[in-house]
Amino acid sequence: MQSDCRHCPFKTKATSMLCDCSLDQLTANHLELKLKKGDSIIKQGTYSTNVVFLRTGLAKIHIAGPYTEQIVKMVNAPSYLGLPTTFGSKINQYSVTAVSDAEVCFIDLEVFQTILDENKEFNREIIQEFCKNELESFHRCANRTQKLIRGNMADALLDFADKIFKSDTFNLPLSQTEFANLVDTSRESVSRVLAEFDKDGIIRVSGRQIEILNKKSLILVSQNG
Amino acid sequence: MQSDCRHCPFKTKATSMLCDCSLDQLTANHLELKLKKGDSIIKQGTYSTNVVFLRTGLAKIHIAGPYTEQIVKMVNAPSYLGLPTTFGSKINQYSVTAVSDAEVCFIDLEVFQTILDENKEFNREIIQEFCKNELESFHRCANRTQKLIRGNMADALLDFADKIFKSDTFNLPLSQTEFANLVDTSRESVSRVLAEFDKDGIIRVSGRQIEILNKKSLILVSQNG
DNA sequence: TAATCAATGTGATGCATATCACAAAATTCA
DNA sequence: TGAATTTTGTGATATGCATCACATTGATTA
Structure with missing residues (x-):
């Protein structure tokens, strides 16, 4: 065509x-x-x-x-x-x-x-x-090689929000296994850290729907641990 | 000029x-x-x-x-x-x-x-x-992100031999600290692993002079652990 | 040649995170 | 709609390696 x-x-x-x-x-x-x-x-x-x-x-x-x-x-x-x-x-x-x-x-x-x-x-x-x-x-x-998992995950999430979807609410287009491959971790760690971020009120997770609630914090996590 | x-x-x-x-x-x-x-x-x-x-x-x-x-x-x-x-x-x-x-x-x-x-x-x-x-x-x-230190070090050594110096004997142009930065490790690990490789007869180290004695092994280490 | 500084060797300890082993959802599909 | 398969949650354990703390050696300079 x-x-x-x-x-x-x-x-x-x-x-x-x-x-x-x-x-x-x-x-x-x-x-x-x-x-x-x-x-x-x-x-x-x-x-x-x-x-x-x-x-x-x-x-x-x-x-x-x-x-x-x-x-x-x-x-x-x-x-x-x-x-x-x-x-x-x-x-x-x-x-x-x-x-x-x-x-x-x-x-x-x-x-x-x-x-x-x-x-x-x-x-x-x-x-x-x-x-x-x-x-x-x-x-x-x-x-990737220097940051700890939380930092890398924060990075990836910010990337999705800012570069890919241009919105702080988006649907993760990857399974946790894939996300792990992107961030260089294990699937389990992705699950755990996502739950942590949610508990800390930095993001809201429901299924693959992600909403960034506190971008400042997320940026901080990305920079530090 | x-x-x-x-x-x-x-x-x-x-x-x-x-x-x-x-x-x-x-x-x-x-x-x-x-x-x-x-x-x-x-x-x-x-x-x-x-x-x-x-x-x-x-x-x-x-x-x-x-x-x-x-x-x-x-x-x-x-x-x-x-x-x-x-x-x-x-x-x-x-x-x-x-x-x-x-x-x-x-x-x-x-x-x-x-x-x-x-x-x-x-x-x-x-x-x-x-x-x-x-x-x-x-x-x-x-x-870098998937291999363990020994693998990455082996990689780096092979790289120096094959790509940079085109010889299995060469003078490391980096300090151990720099080498660590290249391979994403700590200085101490570089020291230790270099000593291991030497003890295993894979390479001979004397100061910064490196001689690859058993390239097959080194390649194996690079591929596996 | 002593004295200072940089580079290296090596043990002990702690920690982040992979891995394992399941259970529980959720999705797919027949 | 139920069965099968994929995806996700979560504890317990193991481990590779960084970090710390020195000792030692080698280089540099006064």
Whole structure:
């Protein structure tokens, strides 16, 4: 299925800088797909010649660690997925899975490369994106390894509220096991700490519904223990 | 000091793809510097409008974590440093310090951007570099957080041997405290584990001189406990 | 060459958190 | 609607490792 990319309402900042001719090229060379929660978008270990554009929805990037699956980061639309893999290695080095219903476009790598070559502004934006990711990744890693569980959980919750849902009330799109993989803990600890936060009046938990009651406290927990 | 970039014997793969006119532009717009072990190359928190080219030597990228300094990765020449910062934020988000004597070139960001705009091949290589880094960073983080200390230490030692020094005998360019920051442990654990590996005949340690005696074992330790 | 400071070795102790082992909900599905 | 499966809650136990507290060695400098 190919809709017209010129009028796609879900452009990234980068995409909005493309000339019409490049957009037409995209239109002619992309495959649009509707996905359901849980569907795999990119599968670690498989061969890939596509860049994926996440048009709508929320996805998790995860990687098989030495022992358990680890969720590297959450990504919400609009965003390009799989760039590192496609340019870096051809074989997908990580998986991406939809955690909500989502729409994606598969774009041929060659076409993407051409567009990258021919649009300075687009190219710059994409590079900026890489830079931002690398920095984030440095910080995330330093935090994860140094902070205690409560701190990391607080971080993750703030991230969901501020970056992903832009609201202090949201539905956790992950099971506690997945959340544990994101925060580098055990499922049990997630359960316990969530209960603690609730008891302390920092958040209200009911099922997967989370409401942040006391953001200041949550930020404090994120910074200290 | 400006030497001629055309005949620089330390080009990266990317740089070797530049046209002469771009190289001349580099020649006219770079500042060459000789550094000594321990000298700071990039300082977290300071303003930056330069990309740094590490011509010769070995450097550590480190970042102030919530509690301790963390060494994110080791980089050896030839390599560009500080790209994420300059494009991503202007304020340096991490530090880079020479751990051996080194030579660096400071390149104005504007000039670098222009060159990036005008050389498709160079541009592609730099993007590839970003991709590779992102993937590495995913893997490193997953390993660090999941493996036990012995595994991480083994990893780090193998990394030094294979990637940095290309030899199974080398001089650790870091103190045990720094090594601990690289591997996410305490100084004491580094000391202990190094002694264990020595006792087990996997490596020979004398001062900072390390010789890998049984690489197979070391790889096994890296994979398991 | 003594004296000061930095880097390393090593035991004892405590703590955060993984793991185990279930019970209880909640969800899926037939 | 009931059975089966997944998800979640919670105590008890075990353990890897940080931290503390020194001793020792090695480097630096006056």
